[in-house]
Amino acid sequence: MDLEPLISRMKIGSAGETGSWRNYRPVVNKELCNKCKTCFSYCPEGVISEDIEIDYRFCKGCGICKEICRQKAIEMVPE
Numbered sequence: 036m037d038l039e040p041l042i043s044r045m046k047i048g049s050a051g052e053t054g055s056w057r058n059y060r061p062v063v064n065k066e067l068c069n070k071c072k073t074c075f076s077y078c079p080e081g082v083i084s085e086d087i088e089i090d091y092r093f094c095k096g097c098g099i100c101k102e103i104c105r106q107k108a109i110e111m112v113p114e
C-alpha cells in the first residue's frame with residue numbers, strides 16, 4: 036500500500052514558510068545597528084543573516100531579536 040498520499044507535509048507554519056499569520060515583523064534600524072550579531076545568534080528560526088538581513092519568508096515574528104538587541108535597533112512593526 037502506498038502511504039505517501041496519507042502523509043501531510045508542512046508547507047506553511049512553524050516548520051515552513053510563515054505565510055500570512057504573522058502579526059508583527061521585525062525591522063532593523065541600520066543607523067542604530069552596530070552589527071554585533073547577537074540577533075543573528077539568538078533567532079530561533081535562523082533567518083537573520085550575518086549582514087543582519089531578515090528573511091521574512093520564514094520569520095515568525097516572535098520578537099526575540101528585538102528583546103535581545105542592546106542597541107534597540109529592532110522595531111516590531113504591525114503587518
Ligand code: SF4
Nearest residue numbers: 068069071072074104
Ligand atoms: S542585536 Fe541589534 S545591534 Fe546587534 S546586530 Fe542585531 S540589530 Fe544590530
Ligand code: SF4
Nearest residue numbers: 078094095097098100
Ligand atoms: S522575530 Fe523571531 S523569527 Fe523573526 S527574525 Fe526576530 S527572532 Fe527571528
